[in-house]
Amino acid sequence: MAKWKTPADCRYTKTDEWARMEGAEAVIGITDYAQDALSDIVYIEPPTVGARLKAGERFSTVESTKAAADLNMPLSGEIIAFNSALSDAPEKINADPFGEGWIIRVKPSDLTELEALMDAEAYAKYCEERG
Amino acid sequence: MTTQTAQAKALEPLIYELSSSGRKAETLMPKLDVPESAPLPAHLLRDSLELPEVSELDVVRHFVRLSQLNYAIDKGFYPLGSCTMKYNPKIGEDTARLPGFANLHPLQAPETAQGALALMYTLQQWLCEISGMKGCSLQPAAGAQGELAGILMIRAYHQERGDTRRTKILVPDSAHGTNPATSAMAGYTVVTLPSDARGGVDLDALRAAADETVAGMMITVPSTLGVFDENIQEIIKIVHNRGGLMYMDGANMNALLGVVKPGELGFDVMHFNLHKTFSTPHGGGGPGSGPVTVNEKLLPYLPGPIVAIVEEATDSEGAPRYGFVMPEKSIGRLKAFHGNFGMLVRAYTYIALHGAEGLKAISHHAVLNANYVRVRLADAYKVPYNRMCGHEVVIEGRFPDAPDIRALDISKRLMDYGFHPPTNYFPLIVHEALLIEPTESESKETLDRFIEAMHAIAREAREAPELLRSAPHTTPVSRVDEVYAARNLTLCCRLPSAE
Numbered sequence: 125m126a127k128w129k130t131p132a133d134c135r136y137t138k139t140d141e142w143a144r145m146e147g148a149e150a151v152i153g154i155t156d157y158a159q160d161a162l163s164d165i166v167y168i169e170p171p172t173v174g175a176r177l178k179a180g181e182r183f184s185t186v187e188s189t190k191a192a193a194d195l196n197m198p199l200s201g202e203i204i205a206f207n208s209a210l211s212d213a214p215e216k217i218n219a220d221p222f223g224e225g226w227i228i229r230v231k232p233s234d235l236t237e238l239e240a241l242m243d244a245e246a247y248a249k250y251c252e253e254r255g
Numbered sequence: 256m257t258t259q260t261a262q263a264k265a266l267e268p269l270i271y272e273l274s275s276s277g278r279k280a281e282t283l284m285p286k287l288d289v290p291e292s293a294p295l296p297a298h299l300l301r302d303s304l305e306l307p308e309v310s311e312l313d314v315v316r317h318f319v320r321l322s323q324l325n326y327a328i329d330k331g332f333y334p335l336g337s338c339t340m341k342y343n344p345k346i347g348e349d350t351a352r353l354p355g356f357a358n359l360h361p362l363q364a365p366e367t368a369q370g371a372l373a374l375m376y377t378l379q380q381w382l383c384e385i386s387g388m389k390g391c392s393l394q395p396a397a398g399a400q401g402e403l404a405g406i407l408m409i410r411a412y413h414q415e416r417g418d419t420r421r422t423k424i425l426v427p428d429s430a431h432g433t434n435p436a437t438s439a440m441a442g443y444t445v446v447t448l449p450s451d452a453r454g455g456v457d458l459d460a461l462r463a464a465a466d467e468t469v470a471g472m473m474i475t476v477p478s479t480l481g482v483f484d485e486n487i488q489e490i491i492k493i494v495h496n497r498g499g500l501m502y503m504d505g506a507n508m509n510a511l512l513g514v515v516k517p518g519e520l521g522f523d524v525m526h527f528n529l530h531k532t533f534s535t536p537h538g539g540g541g542p543g544s545g546p547v548t549v550n551e552k553l554l555p556y557l558p559g560p561i562v563a564i565v566e567e568a569t570d571s572e573g574a575p576r577y578g579f580v581m582p583e584k585s586i587g588r589l590k591a592f593h594g595n596f597g598m599l600v601r602a603y604t605y606i607a608l609h610g611a612e613g614l615k616a617i618s619h620h621a622v623l624n625a626n627y628v629r630v631r632l633a634d635a636y637k638v639p640y641n642r643m644c645g646h647e648v649v650i651e652g653r654f655p656d657a658p659d660i661r662a663l664d665i666s667k668r669l670m671d672y673g674f675h676p677p678t679n680y681f682p683l684i685v686h687e688a689l690l691i692e693p694t695e696s697e698s699k700e701t702l703d704r705f706i707e708a709m710h711a712i713a714r715e716a717r718e719a720p721e722l723l724r725s726a727p728h729t730t731p732v733s734r735v736d737e738v739y740a741a742r743n744l745t746l747c748c749r750l751p752s753a754e
């Protein structure tokens with residue numbers, strides 16, 4: 125079995141965020157690989173709901189006992205919700221990065237950007253390569 | 256109360272807990288022999304001062320016991336990467352305490368402090384000589400402040416030329432974290448450059464990023480991977496050709512003294528960490544000293560005041576007169592008065608003590624020690640950039656056949672063997688990084704004991720992983736719950752009576 129989960133219904137960035145379409149909205153979080161590399165997450169900076177950002181732009185920062193990491197938008201669009209449960213329990217990102225640990229919901233402005241992201245297979249390979 | 260707090264309290268109570276109400280000594284004040292003036296107005300008087308009521312002996316014992324719980328370079332090997340925890344020769348303490356230095360007031364007339372100014376002037380000259388630069392300011396109080404000074408000078412240089420398109424600073428991903436932080440603080444956009452497989456700057460990425468909007472590049476030499484970039488001259492050329500300036504983070508000069516002069520390589524500005532390279536004590540994180548040196552281009556912008564000869568000696572016997580001057584287009588002051596003067600005295604002493612040949616030998620031995628550790632650890636640990644390193648070496652603190660063990664567990668276990676752990680999880684671009692900087696101070700015997708401990712820990716990781724996971728076992732306080740500490744911040748200082 126692979127070391128890190130990479131659900132097939134998500135698309136992935138090189139900077140280890142995932143995006144999953146739910147209707148017209150995209151749910152976004154960080155991957156299993158990312159949470160494993162960071163180890164225990166102790167803080168997440170609440171992003172600005174309503175902000176319109178371009179793909180690749182920073183929307184938040186997470187801090188673990190090891191490091192702080194910027195989170196970048198996988199897709200351009202407007203942030204319409206933040207998973208505020210994370211403010212009190214950032215450990216949900218470690219426990220369930222693709223489920224309860226989701227970070228933001230976005231209204232994407234250009235769905236073709238999804239095509240530029242890695243699919244699960246390519247991302248799993250990308251994780252293995254980095255070890 | 257966590258177990259750790261309970262342990263700490265059992266080892267040594269807070270000084271307030273040693274307090275006994277009403278304890279006081281006979282006053283040694285002489286009898287009042289002048290007319291008593293009106294007492295202070297009532298609203299300025301307090302009934303109680305919230306100070307611990309303890310005897311002199313209580314105070315001495317309390318702090319001596321606390322200091323004995325501490326780890327220090329004077330107690331043992333301290334291979335904390337990126338911090339250059341070398342031995343601080345005690346002669347530096349003697350010179351810094353000479354009354355002529357220790358009792359100076361920073362506001363007294365320079366005419367009455369010529370010795371101190373002569374020392375500062377000479378230190379400026381020496382740092383210029385060591386770095387191959389033309390001018391120096393001793394103002395910055397730490398490395399990071401030296402960086403800020405450097406980037407503000409670069410900004411002033413471009414602005415003076417009306418060159419306002421330059422909004423970016425290039426920073427390799429192997430740079431010290433203060434480099435991108437400095438660039439952002441000075442108002443620039445940080446462009447991160449990836450490293451190549453050998454740990455150097457990816458030249459193609461650099462060529463693609465270096466355009467007319469780049470104000471300059473900040474590069475740590477040797478990098479936080481401990482390696483010297485063989486393409487450094489090419490890197491400098493690429494940035495200069497596009498009109499950008501080159502900043503060298505020289506905090507790692509312990510690898511380069513007398514071997515490489517950054518000014519001759521083409522750097523425009525750099526900083527030193529005197530508290531690292533020139534061995535002024537910084538075990539508690541300071542006090543720091545981060546002088547900057549510059550080439551001709553940036554001379555007018557140096558932060559001030561700097562020390563200059565304001566009147567040449569009249570005859571061969573006489574001394575020149577020194578004074579403080581503000582460079583023509585200075586970026587201004589960085590702190591009150593004149594840097595951390597006590598650190599300047601210690602660094603001056605250290606340089607004078609060693610001389611040019613001695614400084615070169617320091618770097619040779621620092622590099623030799625790091626490479627000895629690298630080669631001898633390579634059969635037990637993965638060394639991701641396993642080539643000739645500078646003053647420090649980075650290894651991975653993980654094993655494919657002991658998946659539960661992380662770098663942190665190895666570090667904690669090292670404490671049981673009596674060593675200070677290396678730097679953990681830095682640089683960020685190495686998995687489970689352990690950054691080891693032995694410095695030139697250590698003997699082969701000490702290095703061998705450390706290496707043997709590291710090998711023993713690698714065996715334990717497979718045979719008795721729990722020993723690592725629950726370490727340390729022999730220190731005054733056992734494993735601290737870092738996650739709990741980071742999630743449950745207590746950011747107030749509560750005095751006993753407020754409880």
Ligand SMILES: Cc1ncc(COP(=O)(O)O)c(C=O)c1O
Pocket residue numbers: 337338397398399400431433475504506507528543544545
């Ligand atoms: C490479 C490097 N650059 C910059 C700094 C920052 O220096 P300071 O901590 O004095 O601000 C350090 C600190 O150790 C360093 O190692």
